[in-house]
Amino acid sequence: xxxxIFYIISILMIVFAVMSVSNRNIMRSIIYLxxxxxxxxxxxxxxxxxxxxxxxxxxxxxxxxxxxxxSIMLVEKINNPLDVTKFWKRLLAGAIATTGAGLTLxxxxxxxxxxxxxxxxxxxxxxxKAFLSYGDxxxxxxxxxxxxxxxxxxxxxxxxxxxxxxxxSN
Amino acid sequence: MISGVSIYEILTVxxxxxxxxxxxxxxxxxxxxxxxxxxxxxxxxxxxxxxxNKYLFPEAVEGAIFSIFIIAVAxxxxxLALAIIINLYRLVMSLKTDxxxxxxx
Amino acid sequence: xxxxxxxxxxxxxLFMFLFLGFxxxxxxxxxxxxxxxxxLLVTALLSFYTSYQYFFNYGKVDGVYQKIYAxxxxxxxFTETLHIDMGVLLDPLSAVMxxxxxxxxxxxxxYSIGYMHKxxxxxxxxxxxxxxxxxxxxxxxxxxxxxxxIFWEMVGVSSYLLIGYYFEKPSAILAAKKAFIVxxxxxxxxLVGILIMSYYAETFxxxxxxxxxxxxxxxxxxxxxxxxxxxxxxxxILIFIGGAGKSAMFPLHIWLxxxxxxxxPVSALIHAATMVVAGVFLVARLFPMYYFMDDGxxxxxxxxxxxxxxxxxxxxxxxxxxxxxxLAFSTMSQIGYMMxxxxxxxxxxxxGLGFMASFFHLFTHAMFKALLFLGAGSIIHAVHSNYMxxxxxxxxxxxxxxxxxxxxxxxxxGIPPFAGFFSKDEILAAAFEHNMxxxxxxYIVAGMTAFYMFxxxxxxxxxSNPEYKHAPHEAPKFMTIPLIILxxxxxxxxxxxxxxxxxxxxxxxxxxxxxxxxxxxxAAGVIGILLAYVFYKKENDLSQRFTVAFGRVHKWxxxxxxxxxxxxxxxxxxxxxxxxxxxxxxxxxxxDGSMNGIGNSTVWISTKIKGLQSGKIxxxxxxxxSGVFMLIMIVWLLLN
Numbered sequence: 001x002x003x004x005i006f007y008i009i010s011i012l013m014i015v016f017a018v019m020s021v022s023n024r025n026i027m028r029s030i031i032y033l034x035x036x037x038x039x040x041x042x043x044x045x046x047x048x049x050x051x052x053x054x055x056x057x058x059x060x061x062x063x064x065x066x067x068x069x070x071s072i073m074l075v076e077k078i079n080n081p082l083d084v085t086k087f088w089k090r091l092l093a094g095a096i097a098t099t100g101a102g103l104t105l106x107x108x109x110x111x112x113x114x115x116x117x118x119x120x121x122x123x124x125x126x127x128x129k130a131f132l133s134y135g136d137x138x139x140x141x142x143x144x145x146x147x148x149x150x151x152x153x154x155x156x157x158x159x160x161x162x163x164x165x166x167x168x169s170n
Numbered sequence: 171m172i173s174g175v176s177i178y179e180i181l182t183v184x185x186x187x188x189x190x191x192x193x194x195x196x197x198x199x200x201x202x203x204x205x206x207x208x209x210x211x212x213x214x215x216x217x218x219x220x221x222x223n224k225y226l227f228p229e230a231v232e233g234a235i236f237s238i239f240i241i242a243v244a245x246x247x248x249x250l251a252l253a254i255i256i257n258l259y260r261l262v263m264s265l266k267t268d269x270x271x272x273x274x275x
Numbered sequence: 276x277x278x279x280x281x282x283x284x285x286x287x288x289l290f291m292f293l294f295l296g297f298x299x300x301x302x303x304x305x306x307x308x309x310x311x312x313x314x315l316l317v318t319a320l321l322s323f324y325t326s327y328q329y330f331f332n333y334g335k336v337d338g339v340y341q342k343i344y345a346x347x348x349x350x351x352x353f354t355e356t357l358h359i360d361m362g363v364l365l366d367p368l369s370a371v372m373x374x375x376x377x378x379x380x381x382x383x384x385x386y387s388i389g390y391m392h393k394x395x396x397x398x399x400x401x402x403x404x405x406x407x408x409x410x411x412x413x414x415x416x417x418x419x420x421x422x423x424x425i426f427w428e429m430v431g432v433s434s435y436l437l438i439g440y441y442f443e444k445p446s447a448i449l450a451a452k453k454a455f456i457v458x459x460x461x462x463x464x465x466l467v468g469i470l471i472m473s474y475y476a477e478t479f480x481x482x483x484x485x486x487x488x489x490x491x492x493x494x495x496x497x498x499x500x501x502x503x504x505x506x507x508x509x510x511x512i513l514i515f516i517g518g519a520g521k522s523a524m525f526p527l528h529i530w531l532x533x534x535x536x537x538x539x540p541v542s543a544l545i546h547a548a549t550m551v552v553a554g555v556f557l558v559a560r561l562f563p564m565y566y567f568m569d570d571g572x573x574x575x576x577x578x579x580x581x582x583x584x585x586x587x588x589x590x591x592x593x594x595x596x597x598x599x600x601x602l603a604f605s606t607m608s609q610i611g612y613m614m615x616x617x618x619x620x621x622x623x624x625x626x627g628l629g630f631m632a633s634f635f636h637l638f639t640h641a642m643f644k645a646l647l648f649l650g651a652g653s654i655i656h657a658v659h660s661n662y663m664x665x666x667x668x669x670x671x672x673x674x675x676x677x678x679x680x681x682x683x684x685x686x687x688x689g690i691p692p693f694a695g696f697f698s699k700d701e702i703l704a705a706a707f708e709h710n711m712x713x714x715x716x717x718y719i720v721a722g723m724t725a726f727y728m729f730x731x732x733x734x735x736x737x738x739s740n741p742e743y744k745h746a747p748h749e750a751p752k753f754m755t756i757p758l759i760i761l762x763x764x765x766x767x768x769x770x771x772x773x774x775x776x777x778x779x780x781x782x783x784x785x786x787x788x789x790x791x792x793x794x795x796x797x798a799a800g801v802i803g804i805l806l807a808y809v810f811y812k813k814e815n816d817l818s819q820r821f822t823v824a825f826g827r828v829h830k831w832x833x834x835x836x837x838x839x840x841x842x843x844x845x846x847x848x849x850x851x852x853x854x855x856x857x858x859x860x861x862x863x864x865x866x867d868g869s870m871n872g873i874g875n876s877t878v879w880i881s882t883k884i885k886g887l888q889s890g891k892i893x894x895x896x897x898x899x900x901s902g903v904f905m906l907i908m909i910v911w912l913l914l915n
Contacts, residue, residue, distance in 0.1 A: 003174035010183045017187050021194025021207055033206050036187070040213050046172050047224045052234050059241050064209070064248050071252040072202055075259040083199040083266060093196040096901050101189040103907060108181045113226060119171040120228045130231045139235055146242045153246035157253035196897045204893070267891055
């Protein structure tokens with residue numbers, strides 16, 4: 001049962017990913033991207049990483065996608081179809097991507113992964129402790145750095161996007 | 171752990187999504203669309219972290235933690251990139267990569 | 276006895292040069308002339324004193340004149356025997372030159388104060404004269420080959436500067452360049468000769484090089500042969516090329532006639548009396564080597580080059596109309612005489628008559644040729660022309676010049692009791708004893724010399740009066756006094772018992788006049804004078820008719836046998852056009868072509884591939900990713 005669900009999710013994700021990078025309407029592109037992200041969240045749920053799945057849904061599906069939609073609405077007319085790259089270039093990019101995927105898949109499939117037999121669910125409290133402890137297996141420093149980064153990104157985004165008053169007065 | 175599904179299959183899916191992201195990054199002609207391809211790449215990487223954590227080292231929590239970090243950084247990156255793009259749009263009134271090639275020879 | 280003071284002899288003119296040169300702007304016209312002359316007077320007195328002391332006080336030991344190093348300092352040390360020195364050498368040759376050079380230079384200095392009156396660059400002229408005097412004195416006092424070479428080039432430079440004194444005149448610049456290039460070309464031979472000497476004889480030192488025993492060891496060393504001759508002989512021949520260039524021997528004579536573009540006192544000092552005899556001096560310096568190496572093969576060359584030049588120049592001198600050029604060719608002819616005399620000389624005792632005669636002639640020639648040039652300068656000063664067509668009847672206007680010029684002309688024609696007679700007679704005697712063909716040439720030239728000199732004299736001072744725009748007048752005192760002094764020397768110099776002073780082996784011997792030979796040479800001179808008298812005493816068309824009769828021969832001689840044109844042909848057509856031209860072609864097309872080709876192909880490739888740098892991040896990303904894959908594949912292939 002789970003296997004069937006996994007295959008369905010996987011195939012949908014791949015299809016939506018392809019449509020997301022090839023659709024000429026940017027709005028639709030974003031919606032397809034949203035589907036891919038939701039699919040990934042679904043995979044997280046299937047491997048019992050519930051917290052992560054929730055974060056994926058809220059931050060990505062809820063936050064970032066909305067950000068995209070807003071910025072597109074700010075800058076472009078939604079109905080304008082996107083330009084298409086030259087055919088030979090798409091062919092080249094496709095060939096490169098296929099080659100890369102082939103290489104990576106050969107590497108993956110020829111490698112013997114020692115899969116663990118036990119399965120353990122990682123709870124939210126475990127993750128929270130890991131974030132807030134400073135000893136071995138403690139990640140407080142990266143956590144703080146990420147917080148500062150987010151703050152800086154927020155300030156930076158405001159500063160960058162802010163209209164230059166002087167310029168306008170000119 | 172998904173019963174009946176080996177790590178190979180999940181890694182195959184993430185690999186395919188990763189290279190679809192690369193294809194999109196190279197072929198898209200709109201800055202925002204390019205950024206969306208980057209999201210695909212990031213997500214497949216985060217998925218790999220989680221899957222490897224789950225299948226190979228079930229005792230550890232690092233996969234989850236790094237995925238969260240990736241999501242946070244991706245959010246910050248997206249916010250900044252979009253800010254830059256909007257600013258750029260104000261300057262040149264376009265987001266077409268063909269018209270943004272001042273780095274050219 | 277301390278002889279270090281002799282260093283001052285060359286150094287005082289050097290100081291004068293620096294002083295006048297640095298105060299070029301400050302010193303006004305007569306002052307700089309007086310300063311230069313005063314400096315030279317001190318030098319001259321010192322030189323005369325040194326020379327007198329050498330000959331009559333300390334020079335002679337056991338009846339042989341010694342080579343004395345009055346001062347010597349090692350400048351560059353190579354090996355025990357090979358080192359470049361700077362010093363002062365006293366021996367009969369340099370002692371004689373110590374009389375000639377300062378005396379003529381002093382006369383020219385005094386003369387120039389009058390002659391260069393109101394010329395722009397008066398101070399510059401005197402500075403250069405001092406520079407020349409310094410170089411020439413350094414040359415004659417050199418203790419070794421390398422020092423002589425250094426001063427040799429320095430006289431070349433001062434000659435260049437003085438020929439080009441009127442640097443606003445294109446012809447003067449050309450003449451200066453020509454003189455410099457031709458002599459420089461010859462000096463290349465000299466330099467190679469010096470290097471050969473230094474390598475095989477392993478010394479520069481004149482004391483060693485002229486030592487007969489040392490030369491015998493060089494001869495004994497049979498290994499040093501090249502094309503059938505000793506390498507030393509080749510070195511001597513090359514050194515003689517240098518001497519021939521400086522002394523205007525055929526075929527390196529082409530610069531001397533043009534050098535007459537310089538002011539006349541310069542011609543008198545440099546191109547008649549001192550610098551041009553440097554070649555004679557050089558051969559005389561190394562005379563024992565010339566004589567002994569390969570039984571005098573190089574000396575034979577010297578003799579024949581001298582003999583050819585003397586008759587060659589005499590023929591041209593007859594046809595010239597520019598009085599300075601007549602004198603220039605006369606100078607060439609007389610220097611050829613000296614070379615010829617050296618060439619027919621032996622070594623020991625009376626055998627060395629030619630050597631003595633050569634130097635005697637150098638001495639007397641300096642006196643009367645300087646006198647002739649200064650007289651010519653005085654004439655040019657009066658009539659403002661170099662050409663004899665513009666002259667005639669000047670004896671009325673310029674009595675002093677007339678008398679002194681006549682004395683000098685008589686001297687050069689070999690009429691007793693004037694100086695030229697004695698020296699010329701000794702040369703002919705030496706040639707008569709050793710080399711009959713050379714003697715015949717010398718004898719003919721003696722007659723020709725008398726003819727062209729008196730052609731000049733009669734044409735200038737007699738003939739008929741042309742219409743002078745303003746009457747010529749006698750030169751000022753500054754110019755006539757040197758003329759008178761030199762005239763006295765011209766009359767008296769012949770009575771110096773020269774063989775008691777200068778000889779090939781430095782041992783005095785007694786020479787006497789062979790009246791049979793002397794009578795013949797006097798006869799040649801008198802015939803020449805009489806011919807000139809007939810042709811040029813009064814205005815007539817005799818010379819014109821002869822010119823027409825000789826037609827082509829005259830034209831050839833008048834054009835100096837087209838030697839200049841041959842040089843031009845060789846340099847311009849053959850060397851510049853064909854040899855250099857092909858090199859230029861090679862350089863332009865092959866060397867530059869390949870360089871340009873590299874550049875152009877780089878540019879071409881760049882324009883072709885610059886599209887890769889499109890400015891689109893996506894393209895870069897694509898290159899980057901494909902590069903990564905390629906690397907992965909390479910690593911993979913290497914690992915399996």
